[in-house]
Amino acid sequence: MTDRASTAEQLQDDAELTDTLVKAPLHEQVKDRIMRRIILGTWGEGFVLPPETELAKQFSVSYGTIRRAMADLTAQGVIMRRRKTGTVVTGRTPHHSMSQFYRYYRLHSNEGQLMTSETRLIDTCHRPATAAEAQRLEIQVGAPVAFMLRERLYQGRVVMIDRVTLPLSRAPDFPADVKDAPVLLYKWLLQNHRLQIAAVRERLAARIATAEDLRLMHLDLTEVRALLDIDAVSYDSMNRPLVAMRHAALTEDHCYINEIR
Template identity: 60%
Template sequence: MSQNSIEMIGEQKSRPLHEQIKDKILQNIIVGDWPEGFSVPPEVELAADFGVSYGTIRRAMDDLTQQGVIMRRRRTGTIVTGRTPHHTISRFYRFYRLHTLDGRLINTEARVLKVEHAPPTSEEAEELRLSETDIVIRIKRLRISQGRPVMLDRCVLPLKLAPDFPTDAQVAPPMIYKWLLDQHGLQLSAVRERITARLATAEDCALLELEPSEPHAMLDISETAYDSRNQPLLIMRHTAVTGSHCYVNEIR
């Protein structure tokens, strides 16, 4: 079995093997290792690379074909289509639906800037079902793509759900949903999104490296995440630049 498959399987032992393989292939596509038009290696070769059976690879590739992520052609083989993968709950743990204006899905690196404890605002308390005496963790981070910031995230997490969340930005986990699952067993089950547009503020310009003397259209994506009991877990507010990127939501 290859090193890649060992690492991947260790992360999600409870999931079927073909699902783990599918996620690994998706990661190659999302991070750009397999760009649009890329000719995917033969399935026998993939099976050897991942150290799994041909049948496992075949199931993973069938799923990706049904999702429209790859396309089988009689003469040229299997090609990456460049379409967005299904955006399931599991994708929230790793990827985000930010694309370049020409439609390419990008991968971003999350960089935590600040972590602090504070009382919730009245709106946050209502949305997270907190009392006025509760404390929340505020997390501010940037998403970096190809060395440039493309999105600013502001997260509000009830302290009582994660009292051990690091306050040092240098060691704070960049993948918050996954950390909540791994450390506290808090399973993300639903996400409600609201999307609005506005002009960039001075803080937006400073953090996202935008020219402050010019107007910039920003996209605000506000999401509230819920657990399996429909209890709110956290609020995440994303602010994305629109001059070079867009947000894609593909429904099938």
């Protein structure tokens, strides 16, 4: 991104802040906008934030409001203060914070190390919602939804399969072609529809892999393999179901870690 494009994005972001300050306490609005820049990569890991006096000018708020927002973000582990350097984006929180589900992947090695995965889309389409999807998303059976099938790879090996369902009423322009569909769904929803995840409810269960699971994971169809099922529904700020996901993960070399801040 060029400096001009980055500046334009920042100005647009600040304009949106001014329009929405009346909807929530000032420091919460400022914190949300700073978080948005971090989520979208404008302020990435290691980025040194401008001085608080400069931030107060950028957001057109008082110094006290900025101080409170920064204190909250520091307590959440999103930023940290370094002597001589200034306030730095840590890069830690997006893995686990409830408000930062945009890098969703919480499988770790059995030694506790977060795994860096690669996500690939296998298929996507528009189709009517099944009865189970309708119940989870609180929509009518047969209502149009976008469906995505994804695989997650670690060191070239498929370790998780994602089945994702999104009501098209929330995002009518969601692509129906794999080549156009976004890999990072939550980021796409935020950028294109300003839909931000406010809560996620998960249900975990163990089961034996089906033939379809084995095929998608490129495993021997005669094998008996245990899977961890993570059944998740994400909710927007109005507590409305936004995305339903079913993750099926291999468990031999991995564990699932859930950290709440």
